[in-house]
Each structure stands twice: as structure tokens, then as C-alpha cells.
Amino acid sequence: MEGFAFVLYYSNMKNATPAPPIRVYNLFGESGDLPDVVHCETIASRSVLHDWTLAVHRHARLHQVLLIERGGGEATLDGRVVPLKPMQIVNVPVGHVHGFRFVPDTQGWVLTIAAEILDEALLSAEGLRGVLSQSGVVRGTPQIRAVMKQIFAEHAGRDFGRAHVLRALSSAMVGLVARALAGESGGNGTAESGLFRRFEALLEQHHLQRWSVADYAEALSVTPTHLNRITRAATGDTASHLILNRLIREARRNLVYTNLPVSTIAYALGFDDPAYFSRVYAAATGVSPRAFRAQLHGDEG
Numbered sequence: 001m002e003g004f005a006f007v008l009y010y011s012n013m014k015n016a017t018p019a020p021p022i023r024v025y026n027l028f029g030e031s032g033d034l035p036d037v038v039h040c041e042t043i044a045s046r047s048v049l050h051d052w053t054l055a056v057h058r059h060a061r062l063h064q065v066l067l068i069e070r071g072g073g074e075a076t077l078d079g080r081v082v083p084l085k086p087m088q089i090v091n092v093p094v095g096h097v098h099g100f101r102f103v104p105d106t107q108g109w110v111l112t113i114a115a116e117i118l119d120e121a122l123l124s125a126e127g128l129r130g131v132l133s134q135s136g137v138v139r140g141t142p143q144i145r146a147v148m149k150q151i152f153a154e155h156a157g158r159d160f161g162r163a164h165v166l167r168a169l170s171s172a173m174v175g176l177v178a179r180a181l182a183g184e185s186g187g188n189g190t191a192e193s194g195l196f197r198r199f200e201a202l203l204e205q206h207h208l209q210r211w212s213v214a215d216y217a218e219a220l221s222v223t224p225t226h227l228n229r230i231t232r233a234a235t236g237d238t239a240s241h242l243i244l245n246r247l248i249r250e251a252r253r254n255l256v257y258t259n260l261p262v263s264t265i266a267y268a269l270g271f272d273d274p275a276y277f278s279r280v281y282a283a284a285t286g287v288s289p290r291a292f293r294a295q296l297h298g299d300e301g
Contacts (some may be wrong), residue, residue, distance in 0.1 A: 037117060037166040040155040042067070043108040056099035059092070060123065060285075061115045061249075063132070065177055066090040067140055067148050071106025075099070077135040078236060089140045091177055094118075094137045094245075109148050111169055115245075116253055121171040127197045128178040133235035138180045147173050195220060196234040199227065200207060207246045210270040213239045248284045251277075255293045262289045 043066065057075055072084040076099040077092070084090070084102070092098050094115050099240060122129045151169045154162060202216055216239065217224040224239070231239045247269060254265045266277035282288045287295070 026252035031279070036155075037163050038114075038151065038155060038170050039112040040152045041110050041112075043102060043106055046110075047100070047102050047106070052102040052104050054100045056097055056180070058095055058097045059112075059261045061094060063094050063113045063115065063118055063174075064090075064092040064112075065111045065148075065173060066092070067111075067145060069109070069145075070108040071103045071108075073100060073106060076101075077137070082137045084111070084137065087140045087145070088137050089144060089177055089180060090137050091132065091181060092135055093133045098135065109152060111148065111151060111170070111173065113174070116249055116256075117167065117170060118174065119249055119253075121167070121174060128175065129200055130234045131178045131182050132174060135179060135236075136181055136184075138177075138184045141176070141180065144173070144176045147176060181185050195222070196230050199231065199239070203243065203246055205245065207250065208268070208270055210247075211243070213243065216243070217269055232235055244280075244284060248281065251281055251289065252285075256296060258278060262293075265289070 007022060019024060052073070066089070068084050068086050068088045068090075070086055072086060072088075075082045075090055076097075078097050084100075106209065118129075118132075122132070134139075147169060151166065154165050154169060159165075176205055198220055199216060202211075202219055206215070211219075213224045217227045220227065222230075227239050231237060231242055235242065237245075239295075251265060251269055254260055254268070255262075258265075260268075263274040266274035269277065271277040278290070280287050281292075285292065
């Protein structure tokens, strides 16, 4: 979609405590967040509108990579405050709470990738997903900077094969970021990370069979409690949420890239009742499957 509107969307979450809720932003818009392979913007373009401070928030289905070129500041990543310096990479996984306070006139790039695009690029056996699921700030490399500039140049153009090239460059970027993250964490070679990679592989194999947390735990020869401990350590989320999110991403891909009826998609995803599938989807995304598809194709209202 050429020249699509870059809509900053948020939904207020209900909290049991009087503290203000963390806003959930979806940079592509809740109903149309797959109009392009990636989104590119400079750090300054948004930060300058907010006095160089972006309050803590999270992105429901978007992964971000920031590269600081000049200037700096500090990032808040899931409660940790981390200083930012030139030539540093900030990895912000899907769903992680984050915020930024930049020094005025900070320069750099922000690459935003939809979770569905990552699903296509990441293979469970390679172990990148577990590494990329950790928020963090690491030293960038000239190679990362070069690929980032290629992505921005390609995104700004409309040449033949643009989407394919952007997917390839984005895949290279997340691979390089994962390499940098793994290098600073000592390679991520613990037994726990191995167990998480095995869970990822099983999730890819069995998400259409609607396995429960107990089913995955049994296949891994661990208790459900231990499996949840592993997934929280790797991603900050529970096993049940990861299972649901995988199913929702599969549903969204079908809604976007096929013309299958919603009922057919529901049955293909292992739901006996399409109405129940619609309720689950709406609860997870804030919009029904039919409304999501209609809005995506401009048929709303």
C-alpha cells in the first residue's frame, strides 16, 4: 500500500489498581497493521513532537529495532533504565513495555516489523526467536548500520521487487541483532534456552492441534509450572499466552492473505465453533475477524 497513513493507535487497558494503564500502541493501526513489510522512521521524527520523551508503552504485535547514530539518552525496558550511546542497538520485542528519553537532536533509525513477518523469517531450530524475545541494548556494528540504511533506502522507493527485498533485508537485520544480543549474553547456550527452543519447535508443529500448556509440558518432560518459568525467562510471557499468540498470528495471516471464509479459517485452526473462534480472536486483538478483514480492505462503515 503506497503512502499509507501511519496511525498511532492505542487502547486503554482496565487495571485493578488506580495506577494509570500502560498504553498499547500499534504503529500501523489496529485494523490495518499489515499494509507494508516494515515501517521506517527516524528517531527524531516522532521524538521531536514529544519533547524527545516517549512515555512507557508496548506494541501488541510489533517488534522494533532502534539504532542510535548520534546523541543518546536512556531507555526504559520492562522497568530497567539503560543509558543510550551512539552506535548502540535497542531491541524491543513484541509486547515488551518500553519508553525513551532522548537527548535533544539525537539521530538514528527505528525499524518496526510486524510479528507475522518475523514468523516467516525465524526458524525454530535456529534459536533466534528466544534471543530476540529479550529486550536489551547492545553495541551495534558497521554491518548492522549498513543494513539499516539499505532497509530505509528500499522502503522509501517503489522499485520492482521491493517487498521481497525488504523481507530479505529485514531477515538479515534480525539475524545480525540476534547475533549481537547472543554475543553479549554469552551465547544463550544454557539448558533453559535449549528447553525454550524445543518448546518453540513443538509450538510450530502442534499449534493447529490446540495443544494445552499441559500437553507441551508433558512432551518436554517438565511440569507446566516449570514450562511457564522457562517461557517467562525467555520472553517475559506465559506459555499459555505464547500458545494463544501463535494461533492468533496464524488466523491473521489467513485473514490477510487468503479469501477463505472466517468459518473455514476457524475449523482449520482447530475450533469446533466459528462463533467461539470469533470471540477468542476479538478478545485477543480488540476487533472481530470479519471486522479486521473488512477494515483491511477498506470496506468499513
